[in-house]
Amino acid sequence: xxxxRSRLKIVLDILTAISEEGGKVSKLLLYANLSYDRxxxxxxxxxxxxxxxxxxxxxxxxxxxxxxxxELRRAEKLAEAFGFRF
Numbered sequence: 001x002x003x004x005r006s007r008l009k010i011v012l013d014i015l016t017a018i019s020e021e022g023g024k025v026s027k028l029l030l031y032a033n034l035s036y037d038r039x040x041x042x043x044x045x046x047x048x049x050x051x052x053x054x055x056x057x058x059x060x061x062x063x064x065x066x067x068x069x070x071e072l073r074r075a076e077k078l079a080e081a082f083g084f085r086f
Contacts, residue, residue, distance in 0.1 A: 003085070006086065008072065008075075008086065009076075009086050010032065010034070010042065011042065011046070011072070012069070012072045012073070012076065012086070013031065013032040013033070014028060014032045014034075014039070014042055014043070014046065015046070015051070015052075015061065015065060015068070015069040015072070016031070016069065017031035017032050018052060018059050018060060018061050018065075019061055019066070019069060022058065023052075023054075023058040023059035023060050024057075024058055025039070025057070025059075028043075028059070043059060046065070047059075050062055050064050050065075051064055051065035051068055052065050
């Protein structure tokens with residue numbers, strides 16, 4: 001059984017996927033390992049918060065999204081350094 005992923009870890013996975021793999025929904029589904037409905041709910045929330053934007057069926061990170069992604073990566077490293085899972 002796979003370990004539980006926190007909401008922040010799922011957001012980190014989605015933002016990382018957009019940053020590294022591109023913003024096509026099919027790639028995001030595979031990389032973030034989410035159902036279509038759950039992915040779309042997360043993308044809607046991230047869009048409302050100004051972290052991603054959709055253009056012609058593809059998602060991309062905004063400047064705010066890039067900054068948030070970097071901060072999440074730093075927080076993950078810090079948590080792991082103290083023996084916590086993110």
